[in-house]
Amino acid sequence: MRESSFEHGGVPGTPDCERFLERAGKDMSERVAKRPTLFIVPAAPSRETVLLGTRCSGGHVSFPPQQMGCEVCGAHGEDIETIELAASGTLTTYAMAHRQQRPGSDSPLVVGSIVLDAGPAVEVVLDVDDTEGLSSGLRVVGHLVPVGEDESGRPIVDCFFAAARPSEARG
Amino acid sequence: MGKTLLDLRPVYVVGIGLHRYQKVSKASYAELGLTAVREALGDAAISWSSVESAFVGNALLGMAPGRAMLKHLGATGITLSQVENASASGSTAVRHACLDVATGISDVSLAMGVDKPGSVPFSMSWTGSERLSSISPLLSFALLTNDYMNRYSASPEQIAQVAVKNHGNAANNPYAQFQKARTLDEVLENPVAGSLTRLQCCPFGEGAAAVLIASDEGIEKLGIDASRSVQMIGSVSRTERIYAPQESVIVELTRETAAQAFDEAGVGPADLDVVEVHDAFSVEELLYTEALGLCAEGEGVRYLGEGRSQIGGDCAVSASGGLIAMGHPFGPTGVGQVAEVTRQLRGEAGARQHAGARLGLAHMVGIGQVCLVHILRVRD
Numbered sequence: 437m438r439e440s441s442f443e444h445g446g447v448p449g450t451p452d453c454e455r456f457l458e459r460a461g462k463d464m465s466e467r468v469a470k471r472p473t474l475f476i477v478p479a480a481p482s483r484e485t486v487l488l489g490t491r492c493s494g495g496h497v498s499f500p501p502q503q504m505g506c507e508v509c510g511a512h513g514e515d516i517e518t519i520e521l522a523a524s525g526t527l528t529t530y531a532m533a534h535r536q537q538r539p540g541s542d543s544p545l546v547v548g549s550i551v552l553d554a555g556p557a558v559e560v561v562l563d564v565d566d567t568e569g570l571s572s573g574l575r576v577v578g579h580l581v582p583v584g585e586d587e588s589g590r591p592i593v594d595c596f597f598a599a600a601r602p603s604e605a606r607g
Numbered sequence: 608m609g610k611t612l613l614d615l616r617p618v619y620v621v622g623i624g625l626h627r628y629q630k631v632s633k634a635s636y637a638e639l640g641l642t643a644v645r646e647a648l649g650d651a652a653i654s655w656s657s658v659e660s661a662f663v664g665n666a667l668l669g670m671a672p673g674r675a676m677l678k679h680l681g682a683t684g685i686t687l688s689q690v691e692n693a694s695a696s697g698s699t700a701v702r703h704a705c706l707d708v709a710t711g712i713s714d715v716s717l718a719m720g721v722d723k724p725g726s727v728p729f730s731m732s733w734t735g736s737e738r739l740s741s742i743s744p745l746l747s748f749a750l751l752t753n754d755y756m757n758r759y760s761a762s763p764e765q766i767a768q769v770a771v772k773n774h775g776n777a778a779n780n781p782y783a784q785f786q787k788a789r790t791l792d793e794v795l796e797n798p799v800a801g802s803l804t805r806l807q808c809c810p811f812g813e814g815a816a817a818v819l820i821a822s823d824e825g826i827e828k829l830g831i832d833a834s835r836s837v838q839m840i841g842s843v844s845r846t847e848r849i850y851a852p853q854e855s856v857i858v859e860l861t862r863e864t865a866a867q868a869f870d871e872a873g874v875g876p877a878d879l880d881v882v883e884v885h886d887a888f889s890v891e892e893l894l895y896t897e898a899l900g901l902c903a904e905g906e907g908v909r910y911l912g913e914g915r916s917q918i919g920g921d922c923a924v925s926a927s928g929g930l931i932a933m934g935h936p937f938g939p940t941g942v943g944q945v946a947e948v949t950r951q952l953r954g955e956a957g958a959r960q961h962a963g964a965r966l967g968l969a970h971m972v973g974i975g976q977v978c979l980v981h982i983l984r985v986r987d
C-alpha cells in the first residue's frame with residue numbers, strides 16, 4: 437500500500453519526495469525494497485535505481501531475473517549470472533484503467549509497456565496521475581516510491597516508472 | 608518433421624452440440640456438459656456406446672471433472688483424457704480427438720469443453736518469479752489497443768465496430784451469452800481501460816460445447832449421414848518463440864501457427880469463407896484478420912469497415928458473435944468455434960448463415976502463449 441502522507445512531499449519517487457522523507461527524519465539508507473529480487477535500493481538516495489536481471493553465457497538478458505533457464509537458448513545453472521540493469525527504457529504504449537485506482541492512491545491506475553534499454557519488454561504501473569504527457573517513444577526511468585513502512589518504521593519502497601527528466605533522458 | 612493431419616486417414620466432424628453460454632448460474636458443470644454431449648449425439652444420430660474415446664477440456668474446474676459427468680451417459684469403459692490448456696483447452700481437446708481418430712486408434716471420439724468460473728489458481732504464479740507489476744489481461748489488451756491505434760492511426764470508434772458486428776451476429780445465435788444487436792454509441796458506453804469499453808470485452812460466463820469426430824469407417828459402421836459431415840483438414844498447435852520486444856507475442860504466434868496450418872491443409876487465407884478467432888477484446892479481431900492473412904498488416908480496420916468480414920462479405924469473421932458476444936467460458940470456447948464452423952459449412956446456420964461457405968478456420972489463443980488453428984472443409 438502506498439502511504440498517502442508521502443503524496444504531499446512532491447511527486448513520489450523524485451528527489452522532491454526524497455527530500456521530504458529526509459525532512460521527515462527518515463534515514464534514506466534504511467529504505468527497504470518491496471521486491472528485493474527485482475531491484476536494489478541504493479544507499480545514496482540520489483543514485484539511479486538499479487534493476488536486477490540475469491544474463492546467460494550466450495549473452496541473453498532476462499528481466500525479471502530467473503535461474504530456471506534461458507528462454508532463448510535453455511542455458512541454466514552456472515551458465516546464468518545475476519546482473520544489474522539500468523531502470524531506464526522507452527515507453528511503447530500506455531493505457532488508463534477507468535475503474536481501478538493505483539493501490540493506496542486517489543489517482544487512476546495508468547499502465548504502460550516499456551522496452552528496457554537492456555532489451556526485455558515489461559508491462560508496468562506508471563507513476564503518473566493521468567495519461568497527459570505520455571507518448572510512444574517517451575524515455576522513462578524507474579523511481580523508488582515509498583509505499584509503506586515495515587515493522588521497525590523503515591520506509592518500504594517499490595519501483596515505478598515515469599517520464600525521465602531531461603537530465604535522465606539519455607539512451 | 609513427422610506427419611500432418613492430412614497424411615493420416617481422413618477425419619470428420621459428424622456431430623455438434625452446445626449448452627448456451629450464459630451468466631454463471633446454479634446449474635452444475637455436469638448438467639451443462641451433458642446437455643452439450645447429448646445434443647451432439649442426437650445431431651450425429653449415434654448412441655453413447657459408439658463413442659470410443661473422450662477428450663474433456665476445462666481450465667477452471669480443477670481435478671478430473673470429466674468422469675463424474677460422463678458416467679451419467681452410461682459407464683461404457685470409454686477412454687478418457689482431461690485436457691487443460693487455458694483458453695485453448697477446448698481447441699486442444701478437438702485436436703486430440705482428431706489425432707485419436709486419424710491415427711486409427713478410435714473410429715469415433717468426443718471432444719468437449721465445459722467450464723464454470725471457479726477458484727482454480729493460476730500455476731504461472733507459482734514459478735517463483737516476481738514481477739514489478741501484476742497487469743491483468745484486460746490491461747494488457749488495453750495496452751495492445753492503444754498500440755494498434757498508434758501504429759495504424761486507427762480511432763476508438765473504428766475498433767469498436769468489431770463489437771458492433773459481433774454483437775449483431777450473436778443476436779442470431781441461440782447459444783450466445785449476449786443476443787442483442789448494439790449500436791456504435793452503445794458499444795462506446797462504459798469505458799473500462801484505455802479505449803476498451805465493456806461491450807468490447809468478452810463476458811464472464813459458463814457453458815459447454817461438444818463435437819464428435821469420426822473416420823470414414825466410423826461413419827459407415829454407424830450409418831451416420833455423411834453429407835452433413837465436415838472434414839478436418841488441418842490442426843496445428845504451437846507455443847511462442849522469442850520475438851522482437853515491441854511485437855505482440857499473440858500476433859506473431861498466430862501468424863506462425865496459421866501459416867503452418869495453411870501449409871499443411873494446402874489452402875490459403877483467400878480461400879476461407881468463415882473464420883472464428885479469439886476475439887476476447889475487440890482489437891484482437893483486427894490483429895488476427897491481419898495475422899491470418901485475410902488482409903494486409905495495418906489494414907484490419909479497412910477490411911472491417913468495408914464490410915468484408917461481415918456475414919455475406921468476403922469471409923464471415925466470428926459469425927457466432929465471437930468471444931466478445933457469444934462468450935468465452937474457457938473450456939467450451941474452442942469447441943464451440945469448431946461447432947460454429949461446422950454449422951456454417953453444413954449450411955445450417957439459419958439467420959447467421961454465410962452463403963456458400965465451403966472452407967472455415969477456428970483460431971484460439973491460450974494464456975497468450977499457446978495457439979491452435981483448425982481448418983475445416985465441406986466434403987467433396
Ligand SMILES: [Zn+2]
Binds near residue numbers: 492496511
Ligand atoms: Zn540464453
